[in-house]
């Protein structure tokens with residue numbers, strides 16, 4: 001196999017800044033590594049040669065078993081609220097931060113036990129790691145901030161879940177792996193110096209201008225509230241359900257992280273839940289903005305000692321910022337809806353909220369309906385009309401909307417034809433787990449160009465049969 005890879009120099013910025021949150025660690029060996037998926041574009045962004053990554057030495061790099069000279073992999077510590085309950089010790093129980101490269105973190109998932117593993121085996125399996133690859137790739141193509149999957153490598157190890165599963169390691173990149181839970185751990189340590197270094201590190205990476213603010217931690221908080229408001233609006237507009245919005249899965253960068261029990265809506269329904277363990281519907285589609293706000297309140301609590309030396313006295317300033325979350329979310333959502341509906345800047349905002357009410361009442365296929373509206377903007381309302389039950393309400397809304405002269409071309413640039421449909425992802429992952437990668441490769445190929453309609457590929461645009469949502473709790 002040809003290889004033009006020169007030496008890889010992995011930095012260790014997290015370990016240098018925050019040794020207390022870092023446990024130097026190594027990956028477990030992989031008996032028989034086999035490449036299952038590789039994103040050449042992500043590789044190129046890191047300055048890595050895809051041909052080398054496919055070679056035995058590249059697979060050693062991607063699984064953490066052959067670490068470049070000078071690299072210092074660590075398991076990162078963090079805490080977090082999971083489904084509302086606080087866990088003081090989470091951390092990378094099956095993951096490692098290999099280091100940083102080209103300004104981003106390179107992280108492994110499924111690389112073996114660490115001191116944060118608690119009772120877990122430290123491993124990951126093929127299906128869920130490929131799910132992260134497929135859905136993360138789709139999210140990036142949709143223009144939504146996200147960690148990115150570089151590769152999934154089958155380990156050749158059998159992993160014991162409900163049934164024996166083939167093991168895998170995911171290699172992914174992120175602007176950083178700083179989470180709300182990272183701050184919760186530093187706050188719980190009652191070490192203000194550690195908390196300050198963590199905030200300074202986050203500021204240096206994600207919002208350098210905050211360093212000059214009167215209260216840098218408050219400026220950091222304001223930034224995170226803003227990027228999360230934008231992110232949540234993007235999720236809601238595209239019909240994405242994250243599924244496990246615990247505080248350890250909320251990034252400081254504003255990137256989507258951890259594609260566990262996630263999926264895209266078929267029928268638009270605020271009560272949609274995909275995670276089999278989310279019995280109370282805490283992270284249902286329609287509750288996501290409020291779940292994010294709740295997480296941001298926990299972030300504020302963690303930051304309080306940096307807002308004021310008497311944390312209690314920092315509360316009003318932090319609450320004032322937190323209270324901007326929903327207005328910022330609504331502004332981002334309104335702007336996004338304006339784009340999805342091909343409206344001019346000065347269009348009546350009630351067009352968006354009235355359409356939302358129509359979607360809530362009629363449950364059309366989310367992705368298909370918005371795409372069909374661009375056909376309506378070209379003069380054929382029937383495809384959209386076929387998706388709703390309340391035809392009088394649809395006709396009334398459509399008449400108002402069409403009178404604004406919506407821009408169909410602009411709409412087609414923001415309303416995807418293809419999203420990772422739950423049933424297709426499931427089908428592809430089951431095939432891959434059984435050794436056939438072709439369905440996944442074909443699916444990823446379509447998802448990389450979500451706005452470009454492809455003749456003969458209708459099955460990738462269609463919703464699954466009603467009632468066949470796969471609820472999911474695999475890891």
Ligand SMILES: Nc1ncnc2c1ncn2[C@@H]1O[C@H](COP(=O)(O)OP(=O)(O)OP(=O)(O)O)[C@@H](O)[C@H]1O
Nearest residue numbers: 090091092093094117120121122123257258260475
């Ligand atoms: N098989 C396992 N062995 C050890 N720890 C695990 C295992 N699975 C999950 N964990 C740990 O449980 C916690 C919650 O897991 P979760 O599934 O949210 O994270 P993850 O998918 O492993 O990682 P990330 O959030 O980085 O994408 C984390 O601390 C994670 O490291």
